[in-house]
Amino acid sequence: MHTTLRQMRVFTTVAKHLNYTRAAQELHLSQPAVSMQVKQLEESVGLPLFEHTGKKIQLTEAGKEIFQYVRTIFQTFEEMEEVLDAMKGLDTGRLNIAVASTVNYFAPRLLAAFSRRYPGIDLSLDVTNRERLMGLLKNNEIDIVLMGLPPEDIELVYEPFMENPLVVIAPPGHALQHERRIPAQRLAEEVFIMREEGSGTRLAMERFFTEQSIPLSTGMQMTRNEAIKQAVRAGMGLGVVSSHTIELEVETGRLLVLDVVGFPLQRHWYMVYRKGKRLSPPARAFHDFVLAEALRIKQEPV
Template structure:
């Protein structure tokens, strides 16, 4: 049998003839002429090389070879029905893969959205990469992921951004530190103390350095650390003070004190970033729609800044 001569339409006609036992009824159901149906059956018979039907009491009966072909066709069409349902789930974002790369600080907030989404859509495979800004920027440049989360977006020449959460930075000191007794401080008051800092290039470090430079201030002592968590633990242990994202600090941690800095507001915003020069998985688009609808349900309403509508509209075109 030469499979090159088979087509789904040819097999569909054959299956209808088997089910109806009639050329005329098959023609009526499939909106074909009777000669067309007869010709299709003749072509299929020649392709298979075996008789598929015989006539008994003016009704077409199926031979043993025809019955086996019919059973094979049922399996094939059932498999393709399953595949069509699978495609609909993928296209609807209910199945498939979603790759997200986020900078370190985002790991304190994004799981609050990823968890509920995964519970509602268990067939979506979420792959999450976490790194410092330099590492995530490298992934962005290589277009390795569907979504990126930054507090300072990279170049958007080939990308779109949607803001979703404010990222306030606060001055953090140990509860027993001399600064902890003050209701507020000025930036010039604190440069004399040892600071625990993120690596150059991190969004937090860039904001803080910019604030110091704008006032002509220089830190007298500093130690660089690779993660927010390490800095938070070190501050709690009395190793120094730090400027960190408010989202990093546990609400019930009594070993730490947040001290307002007067006349200075350090804040950025979190953004979802999507490259426009690569294919974006349907599941990733579905997650962004989920995020737009549920930011205030799962994140602190105080900081939510929902700007995802424009991003989602652009991705739906």
């Protein structure tokens, strides 16, 4: 089989997007040029790599196998570049970080402090939901992820680096505002604004209600904590969120935390990466920096 790095790069980009137009845009090529590179690779392999279903394309079984191998090849090249950069010192290098949306209330401060210490490292930050984080980890497409409870169906290395307490929030003037030691069963009378299915916060919340045998009345579903906070402020229901995400709203009186028995739910934020992954020098530096400095940075006044 005779193939080129260019063909593999084009194929990988098409396989990632499953769309020739998006791949062409990312590669700054014309769509016919992208199609030609894929066709040449298919001729070299001797098997079709994509199949068309209507206007959509999907990887064939051969395409899936090639995709896995090609991705490994490029990851090896990246590791080689990072090792060579390390031989020159930590003045250069790339670092790709992905964080859950709840962590993003703190992540920019953490990354800013890291950049001040290692100004030559090129940082990339992806803020996304739990489902996409799991995909990035499963496919080994990211250096390090900062998230809540890691999934159990992927072989991972994970280390807690900060507590992440979950609290019940309500709008000012709520009937329970001045109550103390509110029985958890009282929450059965309230409607809750929920995070999306699979969210770590939602999983912890549902587990608590199930363990307490409390029926959970749900209202709207939101994919972002910011949307949940706005819905709660508007009186659409109560919410359960990380206490780190509401510091400003509580301080300014726009939201309040209810004193419910069993809350806060004590959780942690974790630093996560694939088991067996060799951390690049920039990733290792970030790993050590987070474990040593995250809590101090979080406690600094904004």
